[in-house]
Amino acid sequence: MWTLKSYNCEHCGSDFISGRALRYHFQQKHLGKVHREKYDQEVLSGKQQGHSESPRDRSTMETQKLHWENLEERNVNYMATKISKTCRMCSRCFGTVLSRENHEIQEHHFTARKRAQMSAGFSPHNMLECKGPQELRRYADRKICPASGSQRAACAxxxxxxxxxxxxxxxxxxSRVIQGGSxxxxxxxQGCSExxxxxxxxxxxxxNHFKKQxxxxLETLRESLMRTAYGNRILxxxxxxxxxxxxFLCTESLHSHSCEIMAYYDILGPTPSTDLKLHLYRKLHLCKDGDEAQLCALALLQxxxxxxxxxxxxxxxxxxxxIHWLKTSFASPTEENKFRxxxxxYTVELLTIYIWEQAEKPLSFSLVQGMRAVLKLLVQYAAIDxxxxxxxxxTFPIFVKVNQKRTRPFILDPVNPTVNVCDTCNAWDEVxxxxxxxxRKPLxxxxxxxPPWLFTDAW
Structure with missing residues (x-):
């Protein structure tokens, strides 16, 4: 799980994800031009923060031939993790997105042509091949919309x-349980339930002891669940x-749910005061322990x-x-760009809500027009603010400080003024x-x- 530890420049107040990025920034901005040779030595000597994923343990399910898809890598929605400044080829961290992109071009020859080859991967019979709203509606009912009626009730x-x-x-x-996810x-x-x-x-x-506890x-819970009657349906x-x-495989409708369980103490409680919430924001802003910040933010899930x-x-x-477009339109990462x-x-949800609000919140609208509006904004992602x-x-001081430093694309978590949710992505150019x-597809x-999407003509 990615952490949030940041390093602050005492001269200008800029924050960086690693000590190496801070040193590079300090030398470049405050001590003059960095010598390439010295920079190379620092990079080689610095500890690389790789996050390669090992294959999931699926032996039990394979023997029972349940034919599940791979467990999808869970993006943690509670906190952005500044992945945007990590190389998609080697996961090396940088102080800015621009320096990361320059590194990808120079070290990995990540040209526009190579990006085009590695980004798009439209699935067969993609919904974008539909011709018109009615065909899209039929496609959505058949392949995208979750079960309804008795099946939904049985699943619940x-x-x-x-x-x-x-x-x-x-x-x-x-003392209290909160549920989130899609x-x-x-x-x-149908194929993406979290x-x-x-x-x-x-x-x-x-x-002092919560991490060990x-x-x-969680390990005790893991073992207990596998011993229950649900054990043969848990991967x-x-x-x-x-x-x-x-x-978790739901037998009634024969689909699986991707579950994530976390635990912490109830910082806010069920009905927190405004002062208590502001105190939590300050704590998140000042927190240098990535794990603790991750857990503190759980209080905002509801x-x-x-x-x-x-x-x-x-x-x-x-x-x-x-979300279906996001899951079916991109090429799968290869060994070369496995850190993409x-x-x-959550980012897609917020961006879609924003587009709807720009259209003045219509109760009914064309889904094709709505999709077109979101995609047009994604094309010019650097303008997302x-x-x-x-x-x-x-005027909240933490918001003012974050607002002054923001980079594009920028979608501030509506319940947490310390987090740009766009920072969980390091491939906006591919998006x-x-x-x-x-x-350009038939749809x-x-x-x-x-109307009410005329504002997209300016894009």
Missing amino acids: AEIGALLQLIQTSFPVPA YVKGTDT IDIVLFSEVFADV LREG MGKRTPLSLRFS YQVDFVKASVVRVKELIRLM RLPSS VVWHRHYHR AHVAKLSL FSGVRAE
């Missing part, structure tokens, strides 16, 4: 039973220090869920289409390239902006 019952089992199997008492927010698709579960317990209030608690993911990840759930049904349908990170589902002020005031190719052939 199984998820409820699993949640109850998790609570009873967790070795420490939970399944809870109502933006899940469920995040946060268990709050006072046991973890002791900061958390590790032991465990790679062990991580702060969470338990697995896929507000993230509420923000997305408040959208009208039509917006959630558009979100599903855009695309935007998280989105901020909401429902949870913090414009723009695939979005441009998508707009958008001859389509022009109509």
